Amino acid sequence: MIQNRYVLCCGLFASIGGLTFGYDQGVIANLLVMEDFQRQFPASPLQQGALTAVLELGALSGALISGAFSDSVSRGRSIGIACAVFCIGSTLQTVSGTLGQLSLGRLIGGVGIGSLSMLCPLYMSEISPPETRGSLLSIEQFSIVLGVVFGFWIGFFTRNISGSWSWRLPLAVQIIPGLLLAAGSFLLPASPRFLVSRNQINEAQLEAALIADQNGAPGTKRGSIWGRWALLFTEQYKTQTWIGILVMFFQQWTGINAVLYYAPFMMRSMGVRGDTVMLISSGFVSIMQFLSVIPAIIYIDRLGRRPLLMGGAIIMAFSHASIAALVWYGQGDWAAHRNIAWSAVSMIYLFTAGYGGSFGPVAWVLPNEIFPLTIRSQGVGLSTASNWCNNFLVGLITPSLISVSPAATYMLFSCGCVAAFFWSKYLVPETRGRSLEEMDTLFESAVGQEIAQRKQQVGHRS
């Protein structure tokens, strides 16, 4: 990857989008327990849940809206617009004085985040060569988790500032990456001519050439927006569409967010108290997620996507099942079962490591490499929407499940991981090292022909 510094720099820069996504997820855990925040926004448990969920619903619409419209303007311009929406939402959150304003800010910010979570990996996939596409796209996950780590620790350190700056400051900080990406987005779209001259013809060039070509060269007509959405479910493309939707479905039903959002709750039920709860649950869980994505970035293009998915699914299924057994055994009296409690905590870390090296990054890689150019924005938009939709559903049902039976909750997620294993083994084709053209043979579609034709057109015009 280092060999192609230009691609790496553009990819790294675009991955700032992931940072905004993770930051928002990381920061909320701390805000909800801050004194001044609770005084300013007294909220029932239901309202607290709604405050978390409203961002996910905004993000879900953001991903779908961008999927529909990002073909009308360049990828770079779309990223710029999404950043502007994100910054407006973040500013509103920072200055808000009522729960309504704060929720509106999170809704608007969510639309920006959802759009960025779809647009940035899409852009990254289009500029990267096949040999390093997996690693480059895994940087999206790296950025998301780096954002979670920053969000958590910034909130953790500002929580003792007196007055409303304790929570306004961490909310304001997120505007910085938003502004940075917005400013840089104007430089992002690569010039086809420039890349062709460097012998780096790939999807980014094709896209840029298509956008520049308002009338569309012969054979490049892309149909109406609705027509392209409908194409997703035709015989020719439905395999890719379902892989995109399901990889995000399984990512969420591994239970990662149940662990992230509700780990403090579980730690408390094990008798751990005070700041330590936050630290060892949210704080260290996110650090573990961050550390475990590093081997995935290094090995994803050597080992392939499927081995990572299958290996991760086994580790996660085992960890969840062990937690279920330990919790079931020890929950009656944690004080008498301290070792069991700490074994369960260590299984949470094992689960997170398994997730961080598999479904965490791979779910951001796969959807971005399997769709043909004609329907790529819509396909990636729908897959990303599946991420947010399932994220929302898991968040919605987990508290009720845990209140009924924590052990059964972990067993449910263990079953999700077992299903994810069989799905990866039997239904996911290996995309490692294949150029986007070669996806044809995998999916038996005409994608490659379309791309090859476009490349020729770009080559001729340059």
Ligand SMILES: O[C@H]1[C@H](O)[C@@H](O)[C@H](O)[C@@H](O)[C@H]1O
């Ligand atoms: O890949 C990300 C990441 O793992 C986040 O920590 C999680 O909160 C998201 O839901 C997921 O899509």
